[in-house]
Amino acid sequence: MAAALPISQPSIRGQNHNRIQYQSRRWNATAAAVQEAAVHDPTSLSQEAIVENLDPKEAARLDKVRNIGIAAHIDSGKTTATERVLFYTGRIKDIHEVRGRDNVGAKMDSMDLEREKGITIQSAATFCDWVKKTPDPVTGELKDEKYHINLIDTPGHIDFTIEVERALRVLDGAVMILCAVSGVQSQTVTVDRQMKRYNVPRISFVNKMDRAGANPWKAVDGISQKLRLPAAAVQIPIGVEDEFKGVVDLIRMKAMYSEGYKGEEIREDEVPADLKELAQQKRDLLIETLADVDEEIANVFLEEQTPSPEEIKAAIRRATISLKFTPVFMGSALADKAVQPMLDGVVDYLPNPSEVENLALDRKRDEASVKLVSYNSLPFVGLAFKLEESNFGQLTYVRVYQGSLRKGQNVFNARTGQKVKIPRIVRMHSNEMEEVQEIGAGEICAVFGVDCASGDTFTEGGLGYSMTSMFVPDPVISLSIKPKNTKDTPNFSKAISRFQREDPTFRVHVDTESGESIISGMGELHLDIYVERMKREYKVEVVTGQPQVAYRETLQQHVPFDHLLKKQTGGAGDYARVVGYIEPTGQLGENKFESQIVGGTISEKYLFACDKGFQESCRNGPLLGHRVLGASMVINDGATHMTDSSEMAFKNATQQAFRKAFIAAQPQVLEPLMKTTITAPNEFQGNVVGLMNKRNAVINDTEIGPEEFTLQADCSLNGMFGFSSQLRAATQGKGEFSMEFSHYAPAPMQLQKELIAKHEKERAEKNKK
Ligand SMILES: Nc1nc2c(ncn2[C@@H]2O[C@H](COP(=O)(O)OP(=O)(O)OP(=O)(O)O)[C@@H](O)[C@H]2O)c(=O)[nH]1
Numbered sequence: 067m068a069a070a071l072p073i074s075q076p077s078i079r080g081q082n083h084n085r086i087q088y089q090s091r092r093w094n095a096t097a098a099a100v101q102e103a104a105v106h107d108p109t110s111l112s113q114e115a116i117v118e119n120l121d122p123k124e125a126a127r128l129d130k131v132r133n134i135g136i137a138a139h140i141d142s143g144k145t146t147a148t149e150r151v152l153f154y155t156g157r158i159k160d161i162h163e164v165r166g167r168d169n170v171g172a173k174m175d176s177m178d179l180e181r182e183k184g185i186t187i188q189s190a191a192t193f194c195d196w197v198k199k200t201p202d203p204v205t206g207e208l209k210d211e212k213y214h215i216n217l218i219d220t221p222g223h224i225d226f227t228i229e230v231e232r233a234l235r236v237l238d239g240a241v242m243i244l245c246a247v248s249g250v251q252s253q254t255v256t257v258d259r260q261m262k263r264y265n266v267p268r269i270s271f272v273n274k275m276d277r278a279g280a281n282p283w284k285a286v287d288g289i290s291q292k293l294r295l296p297a298a299a300v301q302i303p304i305g306v307e308d309e310f311k312g313v314v315d316l317i318r319m320k321a322m323y324s325e326g327y328k329g330e331e332i333r334e335d336e337v338p339a340d341l342k343e344l345a346q347q348k349r350d351l352l353i354e355t356l357a358d359v360d361e362e363i364a365n366v367f368l369e370e371q372t373p374s375p376e377e378i379k380a381a382i383r384r385a386t387i388s389l390k391f392t393p394v395f396m397g398s399a400l401a402d403k404a405v406q407p408m409l410d411g412v413v414d415y416l417p418n419p420s421e422v423e424n425l426a427l428d429r430k431r432d433e434a435s436v437k438l439v440s441y442n443s444l445p446f447v448g449l450a451f452k453l454e455e456s457n458f459g460q461l462t463y464v465r466v467y468q469g470s471l472r473k474g475q476n477v478f479n480a481r482t483g484q485k486v487k488i489p490r491i492v493r494m495h496s497n498e499m500e501e502v503q504e505i506g507a508g509e510i511c512a513v514f515g516v517d518c519a520s521g522d523t524f525t526e527g528g529l530g531y532s533m534t535s536m537f538v539p540d541p542v543i544s545l546s547i548k549p550k551n552t553k554d555t556p557n558f559s560k561a562i563s564r565f566q567r568e569d570p571t572f573r574v575h576v577d578t579e580s581g582e583s584i585i586s587g588m589g590e591l592h593l594d595i596y597v598e599r600m601k602r603e604y605k606v607e608v609v610t611g612q613p614q615v616a617y618r619e620t621l622q623q624h625v626p627f628d629h630l631l632k633k634q635t636g637g638a639g640d641y642a643r644v645v646g647y648i649e650p651t652g653q654l655g656e657n658k659f660e661s662q663i664v665g666g667t668i669s670e671k672y673l674f675a676c677d678k679g680f681q682e683s684c685r686n687g688p689l690l691g692h693r694v695l696g697a698s699m700v701i702n703d704g705a706t707h708m709t710d711s712s713e714m715a716f717k718n719a720t721q722q723a724f725r726k727a728f729i730a731a732q733p734q735v736l737e738p739l740m741k742t743t744i745t746a747p748n749e750f751q752g753n754v755v756g757l758m759n760k761r762n763a764v765i766n767d768t769e770i771g772p773e774e775f776t777l778q779a780d781c782s783l784n785g786m787f788g789f790s791s792q793l794r795a796a797t798q799g800k801g802e803f804s805m806e807f808s809h810y811a812p813a814p815m816q817l818q819k820e821l822i823a824k825h826e827k828e829r830a831e832k833n834k835k
Pocket residue numbers: 138139140141142143144145146147163164165184185186220221222223273274275276277397398399400401
């Protein structure tokens with residue numbers, strides 16, 4: 067279960083260019099002019115202008131770089147396809163399968179747990195060089211062009227959605243894999259939403275063409291209709307199921323057969339006679355679809371001329387990069403068929419780093435936007451997007467947006483202002499690494515020994531840039547947890563602190579009433595995996611409670627307070643008076659504390675303690691002990707005693723005042739609503755609608771296809787417990803669903819009452835003990 071988001075757009079800050087200390091960097095005049103314009107008037111320069119103005123040497127380097135991710139519904143074959151990519155590019159010597167009989171496992175599933183369960187839990191990064199045969203523009207002769215591809219394989223399961231979010235945040239393009247039998251599945255819809263959120267252009271790959279019932283046209287239609295993204299096949303299959311041999315390239319009208327030991331040889335031939343008609347028909351459809359989204363092709367089409375292969379390719383590239391279209395490739399990763407043409411598609415249709423707009427905010431110029439340019443010669447700007455504990459210390463994954471990063475270089479953490487020396491730079495190859503001295507702009511690497519948080523921006527010298535981080539969804543499920551044996555407590559703490567550092571969707575807090583540690587995350591599987599990792603990696607057996615929904619609390623009214631804490635128990639007493647009001651902020655977001663004290667009736671030191679008290683109260687809401695959202699507290703008067711006042715007294719007084727006022731402010735329990743996508747064969751539509759109605763779900767959209775329907779609904783997480791088995795029963799096992807967090811909404815009155823009564827009872831019992 068994952069949260070959807072306030073759209074996180076890349077952002078920017080301007081910079082007084084003249085003040086940048088470029089130190090000993092090479093700096094060319096064109097780059098200077100482009101950056102100068104970008105800095106002083108960011109809107110004056112289009113990304114095209116930046117690309118046009120690229121120094122030819124930089125342009126040639128960047129043209130050969132692709133940063134891509136692979137994302138899809140669970141089990142579509144992302145890891146299997148990545149394994150082929152690594153094999154065909156010479157990165158690995160042989161192919162090993164996910165849960166294969168050789169017990170080696172796929173390269174990118176390096177964690178034992180991933181290999182056992184056959185699912186990807188963590189995204190893994192790797193890189194490879196793809197040598198593409200490219201015709202010389204003058205002679206037409208084929209020559210080798212080497213492209214450097216940084217690739218991230220992401221998990222399919224929605225519980226690990228943060229891995230997809232952070233990958234998409236830093237990638238320039240993606241391959242969306244679909245299953246040839248199932249087409250667009252429930253989680254393809256989620257992945258589509260994430261790609262749209264980060265404006266990531268994509269090519270599509272219909273995998274599993276060897277399976278019984280494979281039908282690539284179902285997937286193509288699904289992309290156009292269910293995802294509402296114009297799509298057309300750029301290939302047709304030669305044979306299907308057991309007979310699948312290769313594909314016809316519709317642009318060049320050539321047949322491509324996968325041959326050799328593991329499909330490493332692609333033999334080109336004439337289009338088989340029995341496929342000529344279909345090939346022509348699908349080629350026409352490709353051109354027609356492109357004409358709808360690309361003006362240049364539309365003109366050629368209107369003049370009833372046939373565009374040349376180069377014109378078609380250029381149109382696909384333009385339309386894909388501008389997010390108006392996705393070209394659809396097809397093949398079978400497991401059967402080693404037609405993976406290489408998809409790699410050509412990555413190079414041909416996905417953008418290089420200079421073609422993607424990346425912005426930063428300049429703290430030194432009132433948060434003005436500035437465009438980052440992937441020049442090696444500009445000052446360094448990079449984003450730490452993922453942290454991982456390794457045997458050699460903390461590993462930080464960095465996307466270099468501008469400038470290059472050298473071993474031994476000093477950079478600044480934009481959030482903390484700290485200077486950090488980069489001791490080691492590596493390129494990651496799943497769990498292995500290759501040490502490098504320098505990494506260029508537009509690339510992805512990992513660095514060692516850098517203390518930072520996920521999402522921190524690093525810059526060089528005097529730059530005050532910072533980039534927005536990725537969206538981190540709020541956890542929706544929590545569990546109480548403790549080690550079975552107290553002797554394991556140190557290891558338990560170590561594990562918890564590591565998991566928290568690495569995964570921003572995994573949170574831990576101590577329930578102040580029960581004293582129990584509570585872990586929260588994106589779903590049951592997410593938390594199960596951490597429990598299992600504690601056992602395996604830290605040898606800690608744990609006891610867990612029942613999974614709980616992460617409720618929230620809020621208030622609806624403005625309520626004034628005037629609270630006095632006064633205790634006289636012999637020696638020094640306690641004295642603090644706080645006066646002010648609480649009210650809703652108007653949004654179910656951050657809580658706000660404000661002091662409007664004039665004349666120093668409460669000193670700064672005590673006000674700080676009041677703020678602390680307020681924040682603590684918001685972490686443990688008065689109704690259920692869950693977090694408070696959207697509360698504002700203002701303190702505008704008070705009183706202090708010469709000897710009896712203390713920070714503790716003011717903190718406690720604030721908490722008491724907040725509690726009393728909150729209860730009087732028409733408080734509400736909020737529950738997470740989940741954006742739920744269900745797909746199932748049409749004959750089960752009635753059953754599924756019935757299931758959703760029983761859960762008081764709000765059905766927002768139903769799309770009925772020739773065989774299947776897709777239903778989108780908002781439903782409370784509470785109502786979704788046990789849903790998978792009921793959906794299975796209602797659809798003869800043919801329905802599937804995925805859900806991600808949408809927003810918090812007031813829980814039904816009856817449920818609110820029950821939850822509050824239960825909480826009161828538990829509290830009373832604990833107090834008795
Ligand atoms: N028949 C067939 N099976 C395939 C193909 N590609 C992958 N599979 C199988 O599908 C299953 C899932 O493959 P993975 O590569 O783990 O899929 P994934 O998308 O990486 O899975 P998650 O990361 O867990 O979501 C495995 O059993 C593969 O052997 C294919 O082209 N044809």
